[in-house]
Amino acid sequence: MNTRLDTRMCTLLACGLMALQAPAVLASDGASPSPSGAIAANISATGTGNDTAPQQVEWPEVKWVAETENFLQVRFRNAAENFTAEWGNLPQERVSQGAVLREGSAGPRVVAVRRRLGLPEAGIFDANLGDRISTYRAAHDLPAGRHIDNTLIRSFNLGFAHYARLIDRNLQRLRRLPGRLGNRFVLVDSAVQQLSMFDGQQIAGSMKVVVGKASDQTPSLVGEIDRVVLNPYWNVPPDLTQSRYAARVLDGGKRYLDTRGFEALSDWSDTARVLGYDEVNWRFVASGERELRLRQRPGPGNGMGTIKFMFANEYGVYLHDTPSKALFDRSNRLFSAGCVRLEKPWQLAEWLFGFTPTTPSSDPEQSVNLPETVPIYMVYLTATPSADGFDFRSDVYGRDIL
Numbered sequence: 001m002n003t004r005l006d007t008r009m010c011t012l013l014a015c016g017l018m019a020l021q022a023p024a025v026l027a028s029d030g031a032s033p034s035p036s037g038a039i040a041a042n043i044s045a046t047g048t049g050n051d052t053a054p055q056q057v058e059w060p061e062v063k064w065v066a067e068t069e070n071f072l073q074v075r076f077r078n079a080a081e082n083f084t085a086e087w088g089n090l091p092q093e094r095v096s097q098g099a100v101l102r103e104g105s106a107g108p109r110v111v112a113v114r115r116r117l118g119l120p121e122a123g124i125f126d127a128n129l130g131d132r133i134s135t136y137r138a139a140h141d142l143p144a145g146r147h148i149d150n151t152l153i154r155s156f157n158l159g160f161a162h163y164a165r166l167i168d169r170n171l172q173r174l175r176r177l178p179g180r181l182g183n184r185f186v187l188v189d190s191a192v193q194q195l196s197m198f199d200g201q202q203i204a205g206s207m208k209v210v211v212g213k214a215s216d217q218t219p220s221l222v223g224e225i226d227r228v229v230l231n232p233y234w235n236v237p238p239d240l241t242q243s244r245y246a247a248r249v250l251d252g253g254k255r256y257l258d259t260r261g262f263e264a265l266s267d268w269s270d271t272a273r274v275l276g277y278d279e280v281n282w283r284f285v286a287s288g289e290r291e292l293r294l295r296q297r298p299g300p301g302n303g304m305g306t307i308k309f310m311f312a313n314e315y316g317v318y319l320h321d322t323p324s325k326a327l328f329d330r331s332n333r334l335f336s337a338g339c340v341r342l343e344k345p346w347q348l349a350e351w352l353f354g355f356t357p358t359t360p361s362s363d364p365e366q367s368v369n370l371p372e373t374v375p376i377y378m379v380y381l382t383a384t385p386s387a388d389g390f391d392f393r394s395d396v397y398g399r400d401i402l
Contacts, residue, residue, distance in 0.1 A: 068179040076174055079385035080167050086389075087139065090118045092159045101148040103130050113148055116156050139389025163383075167390060169400055170383040177377055178222065185375040186225065186348070188319075188340055190218045191382050191393050193333040195319075195342065197351050204351055210322065210333040210341035217397050218338055220380050223311035224373035225319075228349055230359050230366040232320070234296040234303035236262075237337050241294045246286035253277070261297040268293050298364050307345050309352075310367075311376055319376075321345040334396055340378075 069077075095112045105125040115121055117132045130146035137144055140155055140163070187196045188209060196206040212218040236245060249256050254277040257263065264280050265272040272293065284290040296302050305321020315338065322341040327333055335341075342348060350356055352374055359366035382393045382400055 070174075070177055070179050070181050072177065072181070073171070073174050076171050076385055079390065080171060083139065083167065083389055084164070087136070088160050088164070090160070091115055092161075095153050095156050097150045097153050101125055103127065103146065105148075109148070113156075135388070138386075141386065141390060141392045163390070163392075166383050166392065166400060170381050173220065173379060173381060176220070177379070181377070182375040185377060188218075188376065188378045190220075190378065190380045191396060195340070195348070197348065199351075205344075205347055207343040207347065208328045208333065209319075209343065210324075210327050210335050212336050212338040213334050214397060216337045218336070218340060218378065219313075219315045219317065221313050221315065221317075221378050223313050223376050223378075225309050225311045225352065225370065225376050226373045227310050227367050227369045228352070228357055229308045229310060230306065230357065230368065231298040231362060231364050232302070232304040232306075232308045233298065233364055236294040236296065236303070238291050238293075240337070241292055242285060242288050245294060246282050246292075249282050250286060261299050261301065262294055263297065265293040265295060298362075305345065307349060309345075309348065319345070319348070332394075332396065 093112060093116050095116055096109055098109055101107075101110060101113075103125050106123050110125045110129070111121055111123050113133075114129055117129070117136060119129060119132060125148075133148065133152065134144070134146050136142075136155075137152065142151060142155055183200060185198050187198065188194075188211075189196075190211045193209050193211050194206060195209045197204045245262070249262075257277060264275040264277075266275055280292060281290060285292045296304075298304075298306075301323055303322070305323055308318050308320035310318050317339045319340045319342055324335075324341070325343075327335055327341070328343045346356065352370060353368075357368040359368060380397065380399060382395050383390050384393075385391075
């Protein structure tokens with residue numbers, strides 16, 4: 001378990017839960033609204049961090065979401081207000097980069113950093129400055145320390161308005177969730193590639209996930225998990241059939257299909273017929289002249305693994321097992337075509353059902369319905385409250401566009 005990620009989630013989500021509202025698909029992050037009300041006005045007035053005047057940024061009044069705000073939004077907004085009170089009214093003076101400075105150092109760069117952090121303009125790097133730097137680093141998710149380096153200076157020069165926009169963009173994303181989240185729910189955060197299961201106010205478990213590549217992004221959505229499928233087929237995306245597997249079939253012939261458990265089908269319907277090897281013009285498939293449905297039978301190398309989790313959505317995505325376990329050792333796990341691959345799928349199944357689901361046969365595509373549906377929220381959060389301020393994550397999908 002990733003302790004730091006669990007701590008981040010616990011900090012954001014440590015509040016009570018309520019019953020679920022009707023699920024809905026979230027709006028595209030690309031269409032996210034601009035900062036609201038006073039935020040937009042004050043950010044516009046204060047610029048991008050190159051000004052010397054303090055930046056006056058106010059966060060929305062409670063009243064604008066009083067009847068619909070869920071506990072995620074409450075927690076986030078309160079953290080944003082505290083962040084603004086601590087860091088939003090400081091002089092936004094640019095500081096020159098240079099050599100690392102530590103306690104005992106002196107000179108104009110020390111004076112500039114002291115002004116930037118709201119301290120008296122003495123020329124000495126003293127313990128008070130070290131304490132203030134340490135606090136700033138923790139609040140802005142920078143490497144810990146009491147020293148001045150170029151990482152710290154770059155953060156100063158981004159200016160408070162940069163962080164205010166980023167925080168507001170993520171608050172807007174949370175506002176798309178229902179006002180009532182449910183007593184049990186699953187949260188998938190594509191930005192950090194993690195899934196968390198919530199029971200009441202507590203995280204019951206979490207795991208790493210693999211999400212979509214930048215070209216095949218995992219969507220943000222709200223749904224309800226209603227069943228699992230054991231021994232699933234893997235229906236290969238048509239673009240992969242063309243770009244990857246058709247060439248391999250041309251090289252390996254029928255033996256490649258048989259040893260890898262692939263079979264070609266006549267169409268995408270439930271009554272599709274399995275085609276023989278000689279019934280398919282594989283060169284046409286490889287060139288894109290023919291779209292082919294290719295699927296992989298259940299087995300050890302199946303791309304779906306042993307289980308998948310189903311919830312209706314317009315994107316056709318779901319959660320599933322995977323045979324490619326080594327990918328969970330990567331720090332950035334953006335490898336799928338949009339679906340979410342699970343590090344511990346059977347842990348999720350046991351949490352959902354209260355027992356390990358089974359079927360009376362080993363036939364493919366065996367569905368097991370949940371007694372009650374469980375909400376799932378798929379989000380993309382590049383900023384979340386932490387114990388000291390905010391954690392800021394890489395914008396792996398390029399949705400922030402500040």
